[in-house]
Amino acid sequence: MKIAVLPGDGIGPEIIDQAVKVLKALGEQFEMEFAPVGGAGYEASGHPLPEATLKLALQSDAVLFGSVGDWKYDTLERALRPEQAILGLRKNLQLFANFRPAILYPELAGASTLKPEVVSGLDILIIRELTGDIYFGQPRGVRECPDGPFKGQREGFDTMRYAEGEIRRIAHVAFQAAQKRQKRLTSVDKANVLETFQFWKDIVTDVHKEYPDVALEHMYVDNAAMQLVRAPKKFDVIVTGNMFGDILSDAAAMLTGSIGMLPSASLDANSKGLYEPSHGSAPDIAGKGIANPLATILSAAMMLRYSLNRVEQADRIETAVKAVLASGLRTPDIYESGCVKVGTSEMGDAVVKAL
Amino acid sequence: MKIAVLPGDGIGPEIIDQAVKVLKALGEQFEMEFAPVGGAGYEASGHPLPEATLKLALQSDAVLFGSVGDWKYDTLERALRPEQAILGLRKNLQLFANFRPAILYPELAGASTLKPEVVSGLDILIIRELTGDIYFGQPRGVRECPDGPFKGQREGFDTMRYAEGEIRRIAHVAFQAAQKRQKRLTSVDKANVLETFQFWKDIVTDVHKEYPDVALEHMYVDNAAMQLVRAPKKFDVIVTGNMFGDILSDAAAMLTGSIGMLPSASLDANSKGLYEPSHGSAPDIAGKGIANPLATILSAAMMLRYSLNRVEQADRIETAVKAVLASGLRTPDIYESGCVKVGTSEMGDAVVKAL
Ligand SMILES: CC(C)[C@H](C(=O)O)[C@@H](O)C(=O)O
Numbered sequence A, B: 001m002k003i004a005v006l007p008g009d010g011i012g013p014e015i016i017d018q019a020v021k022v023l024k025a026l027g028e029q030f031e032m033e034f035a036p037v038g039g040a041g042y043e044a045s046g047h048p049l050p051e052a053t054l055k056l057a058l059q060s061d062a063v064l065f066g067s068v069g070d071w072k073y074d075t076l077e078r079a080l081r082p083e084q085a086i087l088g089l090r091k092n093l094q095l096f097a098n099f100r101p102a103i104l105y106p107e108l109a110g111a112s113t114l115k116p117e118v119v120s121g122l123d124i125l126i127i128r129e130l131t132g133d134i135y136f137g138q139p140r141g142v143r144e145c146p147d148g149p150f151k152g153q154r155e156g157f158d159t160m161r162y163a164e165g166e167i168r169r170i171a172h173v174a175f176q177a178a179q180k181r182q183k184r185l186t187s188v189d190k191a192n193v194l195e196t197f198q199f200w201k202d203i204v205t206d207v208h209k210e211y212p213d214v215a216l217e218h219m220y221v222d223n224a225a226m227q228l229v230r231a232p233k234k235f236d237v238i239v240t241g242n243m244f245g246d247i248l249s250d251a252a253a254m255l256t257g258s259i260g261m262l263p264s265a266s267l268d269a270n271s272k273g274l275y276e277p278s279h280g281s282a283p284d285i286a287g288k289g290i291a292n293p294l295a296t297i298l299s300a301a302m303m304l305r306y307s308l309n310r311v312e313q314a315d316r317i318e319t320a321v322k323a324v325l326a327s328g329l330r331t332p333d334i335y336e337s338g339c340v341k342v343g344t345s346e347m348g349d350a351v352v353k354a355l
């Protein structure tokens, strides 16, 4: 089993260190190979996704990813900016299914900006399509406006699109995930305005025929954004496109108030995957040893579960994280009075000990 | 001054009745002409936006709009569904600037699902571009996928686009609105992925040169969705495109927990406008006399302020609404124990009395 480890920028290296520490402590031999990505990739070889890094990712069974991005790369042309690395990895590895759980740990209920009764026990799974939609659709660019009242001016434009097979495969993933949970799936679209999402809705409805045990509901994206604020616990599994999923998964993560705890998985058709924390690279606290490594450690657990077929090891890590939380250890982002404040590597050590 | 009154479907007629009652009580003569729209338009003449209704709207100084939509029209082809009326009115009347305030009335702080300290005193203004973006961009439809791994399959597709002049005019509106408030403007984009919104960001940055007294911040839409949940009071004015604005304005409205209180205005370049409550047609409670008419009454106040140049009358209505809230009257959607529960028309009467 070969794991590509891509620490990236900002707090990436620190939090990846802790996840690697935990993986090593499992008492199994994983082959881990490190490579630079994002700003670090640009520094090393002039591109956020260096060829050698992509090659390593393609050859590995799974990718453990830290985070990319730093203000100092803001002035680079877009193709060279750190976040292009993650888009490139998704596209080249065909990681079309993004799993973003939004779970509120009982110990951290106070961290949410929502009232406890609204979010306690929250456990939503957002499944975001990750290789299609307006993220990659062609044509796109800046051109001369071809018609209408602004004809002749410059205009920016992009193409949203979803092919039938693309919708079918993410729908199957979502229905199957719902089958393993409460058997309720909400497909989020904007069928009242967008042709792409009327088509999406029709295909999802068709795939539903193969999963009669799952209750399917369709919801407009604006309403979904409202319902996430109003009554998030009503959701079980949400499936949506790349653009809406970007927005809703971040909103859902923030409902918990503890985005430093939330892992994510991006899978291809053969359950090869890329695993990364849901939070960003937080350049403002990088190098200070205070970042929360738990989302990355839990991402490593997802990796063991989904890509490396080590379900028991995944359980061990998740149980250890819960034990550490129960013991009262907290990094500053989730600290509350009465708890014990610890740094990044102490938190990693505590998880290792709890294993 | 001529007002086109379009009650629409669901609770639309009931809530419009109350707003009309309040307008009549101001002691001024407004010419009000009623016309069917949405499902009611379809029933009356086979189209959600009948020609006569559109003509009336075009000839009036302002449009007072209830709400459209009912499940019974779900099976109609899209071009005939009620919501096409609102899209058609926006496009034909060139209502490019949508003002959606998200205000939390102190008396209703308990209605929010967020903790009081996070939302008390909330007062955000979202300005959404309303006639461009992927809502109207051509081409769109279902076609044969021209390339890539899904070549030859059917695909749904849409075009996102913004011309320079379209971005400039909404940016001017937003900077000027910010000048009248706390002078802070957040422009929401997805410049790291979309060409349209890199272009948007560049143009907004350019327009900013004319408003040096306003602090401009750029924020990605996923982050904006998070910050609305995490610390909504940090925002003053938000400006964004049609699609992102649809999602974020609904999320922001729901932060207050009392969407039955929130008006909206959609303006053209000459401050002619369409005014409607931010909530929908709620067919489940239609005809029961329990809908909250205050968002519609406050929309009428916005109409007096922005389109009819009757600022004092607008103030009178807004003051009356506050007085009614302070007196403890509540429709069921905002009812809390200790208050007096009233119906739609009692609430309208109370506002008239408070004038
Ligand atoms: C960095 C950016 C391109 C990316 C996205 O929009 O997908 C990020 O927001 C995410 O959700 O992983």
Ligand SMILES: CC(C)[C@H](C(=O)O)[C@@H](O)C(=O)O
Pocket (backbone or CB within 6 Å): A192, A193, A222, B083, B086, B087, B246
């Ligand atoms: C009904 C629908 C077409 C409309 C929109 O998406 O603009 C609505 O959601 C709104 O925000 O007014």
